[in-house]
Each structure stands twice: as C-alpha cells, then as structure tokens.
Amino acid sequence: MLIAAPASGQGKTTVTAGLARLHSRQGRKVRIFKTGPDFLDPAILEAASGAPVHTIDLWMTGADDASARLASAACEADLILVEGVMGLHDGSPSSADLARRFGLPVLSVIQAGAMAQTFGALSYGLANYGGAPLQMDVLANGVGSARHAGMLEASLPTGIRWMGALPTDPSVSLPERHLGLLSADELPDLPARLDRIADLLAPLPVARLPEPMAMTNAAAAIPPAPLLAGKTIAIARDAAFRFIYPANLETLRAMGAQLAFFSPLADTCLPACDALWLPGGYPELHAAQLASNHAMRTALRDAHRAGLPILAECGGMMALFDTLVDKGGSAHAMAGLLPGTVLMQGRLAAIGHQAVKLPEGELRGHTFHYSKTESPLVPLDYATSPREDLPDTVRGEAVYREGTLTASYVHLYFPSNPRAIAAVLTTPMQVSGRV
Known part of the structure; x- marks a missing residue:
C-alpha cells in the first residue's frame, strides 16, 4: 500500500510509522519503502518497522531497481508500506506514477480539520487526476469530533473507501528542523510516540491488512562485479x-x-x-x-x-x-x-x-x-x-x-x-x- 497525501505536512510519515508499529506489535513482518530522495523519514520508519528503509524513485533509483527491491521484500514480508513524497501528484515522476507503475493501492492521508464536503471533492481529484483512476482509500487527519468525521465520510464518492479519522494529538507529532524531521536517535521518546500512534490507528478500518496483490514482471536484482574486493x-x-x-x-x-x-x-x-x-x-x-x-x-x-x-x-x-x-x-x-x-x-x-x-x-x-x-x-x-x-x-x-x-x-x-x-x-x- 502506498501512503500519500495532497501535500507535505498532512501526516504521511506519522501514519506510515504508526501502521508499521501496529502490525509489528502483532507479530507481522513489515517492510517500508520511501518514495523520492529522503534520509530523515526513513530513520523514523526504520525505528517503527525494525528493518532498513530503502528508497524507490522511478528516476533516481530507476523502475528496475524499485521493482527488484519490492519483489525481494514481498518474499519475506507480511505487509509492504510505501510512503509517498510531497503531494500524490507532485513531481515528475510522482508518487501517483509509482502507484500506477506497480499497481499499488493508495491510502491518502488528508488534513481535514478545516473542511467538510470538500474532503470528498479532494479525494475524488486525488484518485482520478493524471491518468487511470487509482485504487483509493482515505484517512482523515486532525478531525474535531465524531460528527465532523461523519460529514467527511458522507462526502466520499462511490469507489473511494473511508479508512477512519484521527484527532489532533500533539503527543504524536514528530519534531522538525530546517532539513526535515529530527532523526530517530534524536528522539528518546520515539518508541512511546510510535505506540501512541499505533493505539490511535488500531480501532480504525485502516488497521486491517490490505488485500494481497501480486507483482507482475518483477525485475531481478543483478549483483555488481566485485570491483572493490580487498578494499x-x-x-x-x-x-x-x-x-x-x-x-x-x-x-x-x-x-x-x-x-x-x-x-x-x-x-x-x-x-x-x-x-x-x-x-x-x-x-x-x-x-x-x-x-x-x-x-x-x-x-x-x-x-x-x-x-x-x-x-x-x-x-x-x-x-x-x-x-x-x-x-x-x-x-x-x-x-x-x-x-x-x-x-x-x-x-x-x-x-x-x-x-x-x-x-x-x-x-x-x-x-x-x-x-x-x-x-x-x-x-x-x-x-x-x-x-x-x-x-x-x-x-x-x-x-x-x-x-x-x-x-x-x-x-x-x-x-x-x-x-x-x-x-x-x-x-x-x-x-x-x-x-
């Protein structure tokens, strides 16, 4: 599942880390990938999943490298999460391009604290913009009340599934500096934050494992020549x-x-x-x-x-x-x-x-x-x-x-x-x- 958003700052890393923590606590093997160049989010996600987080990017790493890494992870993992970069359709290639290339279902995390029916319009646009419609689920973030969550869910068009709502909770926010999030080893309370996020997600529909999917035409990893042997x-x-x-x-x-x-x-x-x-x-x-x-x-x-x-x-x-x-x-x-x-x-x-x-x-x-x-x-x-x-x-x-x-x-x-x-x-x- 690819976890995306309409823009940066919506809560993608928080939700990805929380889902990884939740399923890891339940004994599942979780592997996470990060779309686009990034060093900081992967440190948080590695702490949540207990495994190294690799970058996949259709330009920088290439489609074959991304395909080989996803296929390798699929051989051992119960759940593979891919965190998108910026907004779902931002950049070229975008996270949406990656989802279409590998047939990944998308979970869009949307900061919905200041919207109502527009939530449905935004969800529709995210699913249908720029090419073949994406398989789309949505999670509302920063929701003020159960009534507010109900309005958001009712606004969704047919074909887009509601995955629940998260309240605003400063205790789970991840601190930042000028290059992005603080690294995992700079947050001594990170385990407690991850557990809190997992607890918030646990009762929601998003906590269910996504439907299994098959990877087709997966590229095989080609090992490099031993050009540094003895060095x-x-x-x-x-x-x-x-x-x-x-x-x-x-x-x-x-x-x-x-x-x-x-x-x-x-x-x-x-x-x-x-x-x-x-x-x-x-x-x-x-x-x-x-x-x-x-x-x-x-x-x-x-x-x-x-x-x-x-x-x-x-x-x-x-x-x-x-x-x-x-x-x-x-x-x-x-x-x-x-x-x-x-x-x-x-x-x-x-x-x-x-x-x-x-x-x-x-x-x-x-x-x-x-x-x-x-x-x-x-x-x-x-x-x-x-x-x-x-x-x-x-x-x-x-x-x-x-x-x-x-x-x-x-x-x-x-x-x-x-x-x-x-x-x-x-x-x-x-x-x-x-x-």
Whole structure:
C-alpha cells in the first residue's frame, strides 16, 4: 500500500510509522519503502518497522531497481508500506506514477480539520487526476469530533473507501528542523510516540491488512562485479554525517568492500583504509566541535596529500572547505582540502534530482541544502536536472575534482552506476580546479 497525501505536512510519515508499529506489535513482518530522495523519514520508519528503509524513485533509483527491491521484500514480508513524497501528484515522476507503475493501492492521508464536503471533492481529484483512476482509500487527519468525521465520510464518492479519522494529538507529532524531521536517535521518546500512534490507528478500518496483490514482471536484482574486493572504505558516520542510503552500503559490500565507520566529531585518526567517503549530514550544527578536532582535520589533509581517493557529498563536502560560517554568522575552520567558504543561508538553496557526469561514468542522485559555497575552484563539471521545464541558464550543482578528491552537493545513489563509484573510490582521474 502506498501512503500519500495532497501535500507535505498532512501526516504521511506519522501514519506510515504508526501502521508499521501496529502490525509489528502483532507479530507481522513489515517492510517500508520511501518514495523520492529522503534520509530523515526513513530513520523514523526504520525505528517503527525494525528493518532498513530503502528508497524507490522511478528516476533516481530507476523502475528496475524499485521493482527488484519490492519483489525481494514481498518474499519475506507480511505487509509492504510505501510512503509517498510531497503531494500524490507532485513531481515528475510522482508518487501517483509509482502507484500506477506497480499497481499499488493508495491510502491518502488528508488534513481535514478545516473542511467538510470538500474532503470528498479532494479525494475524488486525488484518485482520478493524471491518468487511470487509482485504487483509493482515505484517512482523515486532525478531525474535531465524531460528527465532523461523519460529514467527511458522507462526502466520499462511490469507489473511494473511508479508512477512519484521527484527532489532533500533539503527543504524536514528530519534531522538525530546517532539513526535515529530527532523526530517530534524536528522539528518546520515539518508541512511546510510535505506540501512541499505533493505539490511535488500531480501532480504525485502516488497521486491517490490505488485500494481497501480486507483482507482475518483477525485475531481478543483478549483483555488481566485485570491483572493490580487498578494499576497505572508511565512512564518516556520526551526528554530523548521517545521510546514508542503505542501498549505498549494500552496493559497496556487494562489490567486495569492507566498511570501516568513523566519527569526524570524536575520533582523532582515520581507520586504515583504501578510500574515504564523507556523506551528507549536519556539519553546520556541529561546526565548533569539528573545528576543535585538530587531529582529525590534520588526518584528512594528510590522507588527501597522500593520494587517498575521497568522495564528499553535501555536508561531507562542506566540512572539507577552509571555513564554514553558521547561521549565527560565526566562522569555523574546516579541514581545508578545498579552498573557499561555506555560508549557511536562511532559506533553501537547492532541491531536486541531479545527474552527475564524472570521467568515471554518470550517476544519479539529488540535492537538498541550505548553504552556498564561495570558492576560486573551477568545477570539473555541473550536474544536470531531468526537469524539462528549467531554462538552459539554470545550472545544476558544481562538481569539484581536486587531486583524488571528488566533491559536490549531490547525494549520489550508488546502485545507479556501481562501476563508476568503484572507479571513484579506487583510481579517480586526477584534475586540479584551482585558478
């Protein structure tokens, strides 16, 4: 079942997590997928289901990758939930496109606190817009009373099923910051919140298991070649560097790599390794601690001078510039592998799918950040967007190649080209972009 909404902020993650918790408590094996690029919602959903949450996206991951992951989950799970992204029909491809591609029934979560019969009109539009009608159920969120719920249910047209109503309940809300929800490990009361959501959902029709469905023409997963056999990849992972797709780790392991995790915040040296990956995260929230870890900054510079292949994405790249200026205007010294300054902004600087053409091959991913860079470096290239409505003057993210360091704001999806990732982490083409 795909859980969608008319817009962001309607309660998709809350309901998805609550259903996962409810069925997990009843002894069922639940697997969850997230539509579209996201690192934060999956952390909540993993806590609710007890299993890693993979991304499926018809452009970034591709239909075959999504099909293979859904089919694999269907071999072991009693219930598969797919949380949509933004509104059901937003974006191209949209969550509705995904539902139609795989024949997924849709549960639409609608914030209905300020509406009555319009609830039915909105439900009808969600089900019928943009192509073949979707199999649609609806759940009303933020409902004020039993009488209000009755009005909403009565407004539904034939063919759209009522799945119940949730009241407004601040005790189950999930806190947010500038990039989205707080991560699961930042919410010590998350188990209690999840149980409360599950309890609210338990008496509603939505708590029933959906009808079983068969997947047709499921793609088979093709394992990558063992291009990293015998290699150890050191990966930054702590409170400042937490944005990692589980599929990226699976891809590295499938290519034969050993993974060694370390903390740029707490550790004073790098693990013994053949390559280094610094993923995205929140370096801006931990800039003072990163700056004070002189030993780690030195270790990163030494590794770069020694020619260690390094991949840095978004927050990982931010930590490798000379300076990071936080939202309060304080400047913090970073590792200094890239000349220039990172400045936090008061509003979103970039968001969306991006394709990166490296000398080693093309990879797909996405960008989402609140900072900008000022640097004398000449980019190796610029990422491109699949959106056809953008003017030619709109460029994607700069991609830097400084010696054996590859850096960009783009979060790469490694399964989109495992061979290219293996090359970047072994023998990247060395280019200097300084002027």
